[in-house]
Amino acid sequence: MATRNITLGAHVSAAGGVQNAPVNAREIGAGAFALFTRNQRRWQAPPYNDDTVASYHTAMEENGFSRKNVLPHAGYLINLGSPDEAVREKSIGGLADEFGRTITLGLGLLNFHPGTSKGTLDEDATCRRIAAGIDEVLRTVQDNREEPALLVLENTAGQGNNMGATFEQLARIIDASSFPERLAVCVDTCHAFAAGFDIRDRTGWDSLMNDLERIVGLDRLAGIHLNDSLGELGSRKDRHRHIGEGEIGLEGFRAVMQDTRLDGLPLVLETPESERWEEEIRLLLSLAG
Numbered sequence: 001m002a003t004r005n006i007t008l009g010a011h012v013s014a015a016g017g018v019q020n021a022p023v024n025a026r027e028i029g030a031g032a033f034a035l036f037t038r039n040q041r042r043w044q045a046p047p048y049n050d051d052t053v054a055s056y057h058t059a060m061e062e063n064g065f066s067r068k069n070v071l072p073h074a075g076y077l078i079n080l081g082s083p084d085e086a087v088r089e090k091s092i093g094g095l096a097d098e099f100g101r102t103i104t105l106g107l108g109l110l111n112f113h114p115g116t117s118k119g120t121l122d123e124d125a126t127c128r129r130i131a132a133g134i135d136e137v138l139r140t141v142q143d144n145r146e147e148p149a150l151l152v153l154e155n156t157a158g159q160g161n162n163m164g165a166t167f168e169q170l171a172r173i174i175d176a177s178s179f180p181e182r183l184a185v186c187v188d189t190c191h192a193f194a195a196g197f198d199i200r201d202r203t204g205w206d207s208l209m210n211d212l213e214r215i216v217g218l219d220r221l222a223g224i225h226l227n228d229s230l231g232e233l234g235s236r237k238d239r240h241r242h243i244g245e246g247e248i249g250l251e252g253f254r255a256v257m258q259d260t261r262l263d264g265l266p267l268v269l270e271t272p273e274s275e276r277w278e279e280e281i282r283l284l285l286s287l288a289g
């Protein structure tokens with residue numbers, strides 16, 4: 001049997017500075033992690049100073065992480081589809097700032113929620129509005145590295161008309177962008193289940209992956225958020241539970257963990273209690289067999 005390369009971790013705290021995130025990840029036995037590049041509940045944040053950036057690079061190296069292992073998560077205020085022009089402008093500025101930080105930290109991915117027009121526009125127009133916002137970010141922020149960073153669209157539970165509950169919506173946004181080569185996707189298991197993908201067993205998980213391959217392309221898959229779901233199938237509720245303690249259950253996560261197509265991608269827990277992540281990582285690794 002070929003050896004697996006499972007890189008699994010959690011969305012760890014960056015309290016006290018981003019340089020603490022790799023340390024926090026290592027402490028729970030993680031091989032991958034997510035972090036917020038700045039305070040996720042505010043529009044403004046001071047830029048990094050040089051010491052912070054240098055300490056971050058040192059911490060990455062000392063704790064054995066590389067660029068591929070990190071999937072930063074953009075702030076929750078960002079809504080590129082907002083019908084409020086001021087909010088949309090702040091969202092474009094905020095995402096651009098976070099994308100710049102991602103690049104400054106030497107990272108290659110920034111995950112964000114596509115957004116919603118709150119029912120003011122139809123689906124197609126909403127996707128085009130979001131794509132136009134993405135294009136503004138990519139025109140504003142330069143990345144001259146050989147492999148420039150990607151913006152990663154996360155699937156959603158579909159609550160509040162949020163785009164991304166179907167892979168068709170994600171594909172529509174990518175198709176409407178002038179920079180499709182700079183876009184990738186992340187699948188959150190809780191969001192997928194709440195959006196109606198029955199991933200409680202291998203057949204269901206394979207069916208999701210087949211849809212993803214057909215509609216978006218597996219080469220665009222940049223990471224997975226591993227969360228069980230409080231809400232039922234199709235409930236459209238974005239409420240995370242610990243692995244095996246929600247409506248998806250262990251068999252679903254066994255299928256995810258045994259899927260070799262995910263090897264090398266950051267697999268990131270976003271379950272409620274950080275004290276349990278170390279144990280949860282061990283559980284998931286045991287499901288991989």
Ligand SMILES: [Zn+2]
Nearest residue numbers: 073112113154
């Ligand atoms: Zn998210």
Ligand SMILES: [Zn+2]
Nearest residue numbers: 188190191238
């Ligand atoms: Zn969620």
